[in-house]
Amino acid sequence: MMSKRYGVCLVVAGVLAAASASVAAQKPQEVGPVMPAPTQPASSQPSGPPPRMELSARAFDFGEVWQGVPATKEFTIKNTGEGPLTVQVSSSCGCTVPTSPKSPLEPGGTTSFTITYDARAKGEAHKTITLTTNDPAQPTVMIEVKGKVNPVFECEPADRLVFDDLEPNSPAVTKSIKLTNKYARPVNLTLKEGQDFGRLDIKFKEITPGQEYEFTVTTMPPLRIGQNRASVVLNSDVSGVAPITLYVFANAQPHVFTMPFTVVVEPKETQPSEQTVSLVYRQETAVKITEVKSDLPGFKYEVFPAPPTPNPQPQGTVRIRVTLPAYQDVPETGSKIVIFTDSQNPDYQKLEVGVMRRQTPTTQEQMPTTRPGQLTARPAVPVPPGQLPTTWPAPVPAPAPAPAPRPGGSPP
Numbered sequence: 001m002m003s004k005r006y007g008v009c010l011v012v013a014g015v016l017a018a019a020s021a022s023v024a025a026q027k028p029q030e031v032g033p034v035m036p037a038p039t040q041p042a043s044s045q046p047s048g049p050p051p052r053m054e055l056s057a058r059a060f061d062f063g064e065v066w067q068g069v070p071a072t073k074e075f076t077i078k079n080t081g082e083g084p085l086t087v088q089v090s091s092s093c094g095c096t097v098p099t100s101p102k103s104p105l106e107p108g109g110t111t112s113f114t115i116t117y118d119a120r121a122k123g124e125a126h127k128t129i130t131l132t133t134n135d136p137a138q139p140t141v142m143i144e145v146k147g148k149v150n151p152v153f154e155c156e157p158a159d160r161l162v163f164d165d166l167e168p169n170s171p172a173v174t175k176s177i178k179l180t181n182k183y184a185r186p187v188n189l190t191l192k193e194g195q196d197f198g199r200l201d202i203k204f205k206e207i208t209p210g211q212e213y214e215f216t217v218t219t220m221p222p223l224r225i226g227q228n229r230a231s232v233v234l235n236s237d238v239s240g241v242a243p244i245t246l247y248v249f250a251n252a253q254p255h256v257f258t259m260p261f262t263v264v265v266e267p268k269e270t271q272p273s274e275q276t277v278s279l280v281y282r283q284e285t286a287v288k289i290t291e292v293k294s295d296l297p298g299f300k301y302e303v304f305p306a307p308p309t310p311n312p313q314p315q316g317t318v319r320i321r322v323t324l325p326a327y328q329d330v331p332e333t334g335s336k337i338v339i340f341t342d343s344q345n346p347d348y349q350k351l352e353v354g355v356m357r358r359q360t361p362t363t364q365e366q367m368p369t370t371r372p373g374q375l376t377a378r379p380a381v382p383v384p385p386g387q388l389p390t391t392w393p394a395p396v397p398a399p400a401p402a403p404a405p406r407p408g409g410s411p412p
Contacts, residue, residue, distance in 0.1 A: 050081050050082065051107070051135050053078075053131075053133050054078040056076040058143055060143060062147035064148045066151075066152050066240070066241065067119060067150060068119060068120060068152070068242025069241075073114065075112060076111070077105065077110070077111050078110045082107050087133050088131070088132045089113060089129060090129070092127050092128045092130070095118045095120060096129065097115070098129050099113045101113040124148055125146055125147050125148070127146070152182060152183045152187060152241050153179040155246070158177070159247065161176075162250075163228075163249065167253065168222045168224070169221050169223075174218040176216045177215040177246060178214055178215075179214070180212055186209065187236050187237065187238050188209070188210050189206075190234065191204040191233075199219065199221070200218070200230050202215075202216070202230070203215075204216075225252060225253065225257070226251070226253070227250070228251075229249055232247070255282045255285040256281045256341065256345075256351065259277070262354035263277065263324070263354070264357070265330050265358065267357075267358060268327070272298055273323070273324055275322055276320065277322055277337065279320065279351070281318075283312065283315065285348075287342055287343045289303050289340070290342055292339050293340075294322075296324060297325050297329055298325050299325070301321065303318060306318050324355065335356075336355060337352065339353065
């Protein structure tokens with residue numbers, strides 16, 4: 001009896017196990033997220049019959065040319081393959097300019113393009129032009145551009161004058177360039193009319209007719225802070241001789257100045273904000289800040305002396321962290337920060353930095369934000385362009401606002 005029961009139990013267990021296995025087989029398996037199949041990069045090769053590029057030349061040697069006379073060469077491309085040919089042309093330098101050939105170019109078709117070297121810089125030239133194509137045999141082709149540019153006039157000491165170590169009010173300084181003719185015949189040069197040289201006095205004198213000239217530049221203080229530049233054009237009377245350009249650079253920096261000259265508070269600054277003002281000085285005229293003042297509400301400052309450097313530096317910098325009021329608390333006419341130093345030069349004992357509000361832009365689409373008769377914002381006082389302010393313009397008083405009506409509507 002016991003053995004029969006045991007046998008029945010085994011049969012039942014077997015049936016249950018088979019049923020469970022069947023259910024498990026029908027239940028879908030849990031898998032992780034399905035990753036997309038990796039895509040193959042698009043082939044730059046043609047899907048149909050391939051093209052074949054035949055180029056007329058792979059170098060441009062223009063030999064020797066005179067400075068300022070461009071050198072040009074034409075190249076021909078022929079598609080000797082069975083599929084459309086695409087060609088893109090690029091240059092290694094802005095002085096070497098290619099045109100664009102026809103692209104795509106049908107089988108059996110011919111197109112052309114040119115390469116021009118402007119020859120502005122004297123001396124040896126080594127440039128490259130790159131052709132990128134869909135020809136499987138030559139996807140990239142380089143064209144070498146080389147030659148020599150001879151100056152029409154030799155300039156001594158150079159074709160430019162550089163004035164360094166100047167202050168805006170430094171005494172006038174004079175420098176010269178001597179021009180000597182290297183051309184095959186006399187060339188008469190004249191100063192092109194109508195040129196503006198700013199605070200630079202330019203004089204051009206003939207020494208030997210058609211052969212030698214003297215170019216002289218004298219600074220005229222006060223110079224604009226920063227670079228005072230001029231590109232001076234000299235015209236020639238010989239066909240084929242391009243105008244000659246001489247360059248002048250006069251960098252004028254005060255021995256002590258602030259950066260920036262003006263700090264701007266943005267409309268988004270609805271709470272007091274911090275900005276940094278730097279006091280820059282030449283090491284031979286090192287100064288210390290003795291005090292910083294401003295009539296702005298809540299104005300604060302903290303001075304950070306220039307850190308020591310292992311090697312001597314031409315300039316030193318002291319940074320000042322200033323706390324400025326919120327945008328709406330800055331006067332519409334602007335304000336200023338006054339920096340006092342221990343300089344022995346009176347010009348640098350008191351330096352001023354302007355503070356102004358950024359004016360919000362207006363467009364025609366914007367609706368008026370003021371009612372008839374209501375006052376509008378006045379522009380902030382700007383820093384004089386290109387000058388370090390030693391005295392700040394007196395604030396322009398804003399007109400008194402219209403009186404508010406008294407209770408009951410009667411005016412005061």
